[in-house]
Amino acid sequence: MTKKERFAFVISYFEQHAPNAETELIYDNPYQLLVAVILSAQCTDKRVNLTTPAIFERYPDVEALSHATFEELFPLIRSISYPNNKTKHLIGMAQMVIDDFNGEIPATVPELIKLPGVGRKTANVITSVVHQQPNMAVDTHVFRVSARIGLTTNAKTPLQTELQLLKYIPKEKVYIAHHWLILHGRYICIARNPKCGECGLRPACKYYQQITKAQ
DNA sequence: ATCCCGAGGG
DNA sequence: CCCTCTGGAT
Incomplete structure (x- = not known):
């Protein structure tokens, strides 16, 4: 063959x-998908879905997340893999989206990869699912x-x-x-x-x- | 003991 | 290329 x-x-x-x-991650918008995919590294979707509701309630958008403190956010992420890194990545990601991308989550792989916690795999997911790019x-x-x-x-x-x-x-x-x-x-x-x-x-x-x- | 929708740093 | 980060499920 x-x-x-x-x-x-x-x-x-x-x-x-x-x-x-389709994906089993639970999300309502690109911001939520990006957060969920960042959290999904070396972690099952089921466990991510257990943690994201509290995160999305407390930080309903990227602006809110950009003002989060490590001490606030860490407990919500504590139960999944690499909570330390992911807490820093999420806050850093949100701050960069606000500061460098006018609050809009980027739509291209090269831009997405600049965000903390976002590598090639995550960038490909976002551009594929949100923007219908063949990645x-x-x-x-x-x-x-x-x-x-x-x-x-x-x-x-x-x-x-x-x-x-x-x-x-x-x-x-x-x-x-x-x-x-x-x-x-x-x-x-x-x-x-x-x-x-x-x-x-x-x-x-x-x-x-x-x-x-x-x- | 191995695996889970990886990323960052050396 | 390598290593580290790291908790929960099986």
Whole structure:
């Protein structure tokens, strides 16, 4: 099976079985999405969703967040990973949005990456979800699932995965493909003991071909 | 013990 | 390239 055929199979499968895949982070606007994605580093969406309501209530917009103090915000973030860094990042992000971007959350990857706590992955999520730009955010799930199936070859960094995926996924399907891969990685192609028995991608999956050949 | 929608710094 | 930050779930 060529790489092109592999992509075609995977896209076709997900279009039939997960046509409406979207993020499980809870948010109402770009500000809330940006906060949620910053908090999501090395943390499950479920746990992020437990912490964000209190944050959004106390800091309803980026202006309010820009005036937050570390001592105020830290307790609201205490229960998720890297609370120290994330508290500083959120306040710094809000202050930079107010000071350097007229209170508007930037709409391009180069600008977003300037914000504290915002790296390439987060910038790709925002520009993709909010601004419909064909950018592929590569998180741990996208990285692992793409490698297992064989959508990527010898990708050692998220950036390599991103570029290889963009080469074969049509622009208009990058957004949905990002969520396909994440949700598949979260519920089927999990890191430990993937549920290959429940996976419809088996005919196109390099990983499955390897483990069955080894029997 | 390993993993979760990573980012920043050296 | 490496390392550190770091809590909760499994």
